[in-house]
Amino acid sequence: MTSPFAYWQGRRVVVTGAAGLVGSHLCDLLVEAGARVLAVDDLSKGILERLTHLEGRIQFAKADLCAPNAARDLFRGQEIVLHLASRAYGIAYSADHHDEMYRFNVDLNRKVLDACAAARVARVLAVSTSCVYPDDAPCPTPELPVNTGEPEKANRGYGQAKRELEIDAARLARETGIAVAIVRPVNAYSGRYKWEGNYSHVIPMLVKRIMDGDDPLVIWGSGRQRRNFLHAVDFGRCFLAVTEHYATADPVNVGYEETVTMEELARAIGDAAGRRPAIRFDPSKPEGRLVKSADSTKLRRVTGGMTPSVPLAAGLREMIEWYHRSFSQKDTR
Ligand SMILES: NC(=O)c1ccc[n+]([C@@H]2O[C@H](COP(=O)([O-])OP(=O)(O)OC[C@H]3O[C@@H](n4cnc5c(N)ncnc54)[C@H](O)[C@@H]3O)[C@@H](O)[C@H]2O)c1
Structure with a gap:
């Protein structure tokens, strides 16, 4: 059977944020598909250990893409840029650091897109977020126009920066002819998570508290808030499929209704x-x-019916193993 990612074989691909949670899984998929990967990360939040098993099969550059000319120098001679680098934390951090999240991400995204234009790459993936949707968006949420209402309150700064990324990426496509794909993912998790203390995302946070023996376990909010979670490897599969098949500067949700x-x-x-x-x-x-859930109609259409490869129950078992690996012998509270 031919690989679903045969398109990527031999292509020169930059992954920004490659040592991040999703970026590292994406690098695995690209290597498996035979791409020539330049993995870029400043390791501000990423961890190199996520990529060590790929040593010799990818090139890694430790670089701050906000530094003058860093992105321009790195992208020269490359064909495709998959732009995942961003500053993103759990809701506890985002909810009172809107200005920081906004300014940092806008600066980073502009430098990356400018460098894509300067290097005349053929194709770009801009990774946005479902946080661009307003709090009163219908659920499951279809791909609403980028300027519908305000981005969700809890992630306003981060969501606004991602809106601007989408707008700038669409402009890049119009003005340069570069093929641009835009994705709006939901919530990722994976056993490669890096613990961020109180700023961690919800699945690792709950796993840690339950495994630490918290009883009673206190859940933030009403406990009735609903989310769709997707394993980071499935983020990666969808990112590659959308970039290959639907680089039309038209956003695609990466998430499902459940x-x-x-x-x-x-x-x-x-x-x-x-x-x-x-x-x-x-x-x-x-x-x-x-409630946050994605209308996956467009995703299924453009990816030829792609569905998650990791069911939540299996993913949660992986997270229990993550806990044992991360916290055995250590008290990290
Ligand atoms: N994880 C989620 O649930 C989720 C949901 C929706 C959207 N997204 C988006 O998906 C993408 C990947 O998410 P993730 O969970 O892997 O995030 P992550 O934080 O694990 O990875 C982002 C990476 O970017 C790197 N980075 C940050 N600033 C940089 C800079 N100036 N120069 C170079 N590298 C830099 C960090 O070191 C990190 O490794 C991000 O754009 C994020 O906004 C993630």
């Missing part, structure tokens, strides 16, 4: 771990939109 509440998620993690803590809620803490 959701779990935070309470259900906590119970599923408990099941995977063989633990049954009592569950309490803290409504004074931010919880974001009540």
